[in-house]
Amino acid sequence: MSENINLEVALEEAAAETTPLKRGFLKSLTEDWWALILGAIIISATVLFTINGGEIKLPVYKWSGSDELFNKILSINNILLVLETGVIFLALASIAIILSGGNIKKFVPGFAFIYLLVNVSFIIGGNKGIAYYGLEYVVFALLIGLILGNLVNIPAWLKEAVRSEFYIKTGLVILGTTILSSDLVSAGLPGIIQAIIVVTAVWFFSLWLSRKLKVDDEFGIILASAVSICGVSAAIVAAGAINGDKKKLSYVTTLVLLTAIPMMILQPWLIRVLHIPEIVGGAWLGGTLDTTASVAAAGAIVGPAAVKAGVIAKFSQNVFIGVAAFLIAIWWAYRKPKESAKEGAIQITAEKPSLKVVWERFPKFVLGFIAASLIFSFLLSPATVKSVSATLGSLRTVWFGMAFICIGMEAKFTDLVKLQGGRPAYTFIGAQVFNIFWTLLWSYLLFGGYIFPVPQF
Template sequence: MSIIKTKSFGLAAIITLICAVAGVLLAKLPYVNLIGALVIALLLGIAMQLTPSKLQTEAKSGMGFISNKFLRLGIILLGFRLNLEALAQAGVKTILVAMIGVTGTICLTYWLSRKFGAEDELAILSACGCGICGAAAVMGVSPQIETTNEERKRENEVLAVAVVCVMGTVFTLVEIGLKPLLGLSNPQFGIVAGGSLHEIAHAVAAGGAFGETSLDNALIMKLSRVLLLAPVALIVGYWYQRRLVREKIEDHEQAQKKLPIPWFLGGFILTSILGTFLPFSAVFLDGLVQAAYIFLGMAMAALGISVNFKVIFKRGGAVFGAAVISSTCLLIYMILMSKLFF
């Protein structure tokens, strides 16, 4: 049995690694970079569903391991991107603006999604993706949501990622087009891009379109939102555990004893501290961040290979509608903040 599992993992690792590396390389191309490496890896994983069913069956058990463990490893390594000194230098106002924007967007997207008929888990995943940092936030928060239906959970993850990808890409183009009409300076536009766009790739693409100061501000504002991934995941985990106790959906004693602590997000914070205060070279840190995207890309590819998309297309309208409204509100909020405080 162990030989079979080893073979399955090896096959799954090869398939997902190809998708992840291809995603990183393709994301360097003009225009394609609007999508981002993680979403490209997901799309390539979806394309792998066209391969022979025998191949997919042999790799199936390995896919589960990769989508779970490699996801956590990627999130931990992603912490090396977060420079805490740069965030501190940007000032308290940047963090406060990010906190208000993230909190408001998550609450509004979740509330609207539920009003429009989306199920609870899908609503919270989409809300966190729109509010924090796109696909990485969806995959970072998802382990905090316990469920007995893993297939349904994968569908919700992919649909939430699709929402933030589409919204982020559309709003990237919208914001670049609106910039001359808004009367924003280049540094102010960077604040708007970093504070309102979902993926890091979206913020980089929009901010980089108007020079270095715009790009720098976009990254600082975006990373201020990324910093909130750990506390949001903790809050979501605690919230779901309390609901298990209150609603008695699962065993009452088990729900009480289990602590909703995402240890891999502790690793994310630790790597942020190490990357900020230890004398690592820029090349070394960049290599670690690239490794993070490889592991995350492998997890996304495994997700794409495993999911049932016929079901997803039937359930996407509610969260897409909610994301359009909340993303528009977030953009308006960031325009006002940039004019008032930056």
């Protein structure tokens, strides 16, 4: 009997010793780690379920008329799929919130409300007429968030779920599955060379211009990445890599969306007026417009060859998201000054951090992004990658959609107008003008038959 009592006491003491450790470890996991973990769970579950013969059904949002809207999008079956998807996402997100010490009672209703708004933006963006002009759900999600954030006082239960960086980083881990080495190879040498020359030159020009206009480097890096690589996605990755200010990310996101619409209209018009060859024009669109959808929409106005050349050029640039995130994170960790207290004030020192400090500052979600890219490029069969790509793309879009709603909520129009006296906007516009002319030059040289034979599409 006494042996049993002693055993029970020993077990209780062991539990008392280990529980704080476990809880402390879980609470020590940062947002980056939770994004990596959730992204890995979603990717792994999707792959395993699919290769074992399962079929993952997701909601559909594309429609062209009132009949399809009510009989397809708002049908009972599709609404049930929307609810099922939302419940799964809520369950996954709740794990991270609970184990990291968040308020789950406030988070659940807040998450549900944001998820509802995301689906509204998906339905609006899914209209065939709207999609024809390249207007994606991103525009409407951001607008909905901006309206709420600027006209309504966000209640506490909703604020708990406004976690734009968490949603963004989870989506970016899944985005890694689409960045394949095979895409870079299939893009061909002209597309690869154009991507390297354009991304590098435009990025450094933009950062140089931001410094000339006295825009801080944190802002400058987000701006440079947005202009040079692929707009909103690149801005998000860059902001995550340096733990950038949410207001600055919101500002850049707004600038990207505001400039994308006139560019989609004016560039195809200029291609026709200036008699730019169709393939050259397509490569120009792919190197300057921010998303594959906008490139395809603008290219369709020019011609089918322009669409193919534009998508190839855009794919080549998209591959550089992961490379840029990794290099920016390393550079920023070494460059970022260290703050230390001295006589009640903050003293900035230029002390070079150790590898340990670099590791602590390095955004862990980037590791998930790179791992996903490598696994899908080299370890999984092309058939498997193809079978899960659409599903993972849809799941990623949900995370991104929620992030854009939250970015809008966090952005204040007054802050956007006052932020650094409008200099970031001048930087963005100046860098975009340079990008337009620089990319056109190299599109002519690489796709116009001056260096390589004209590609045949």
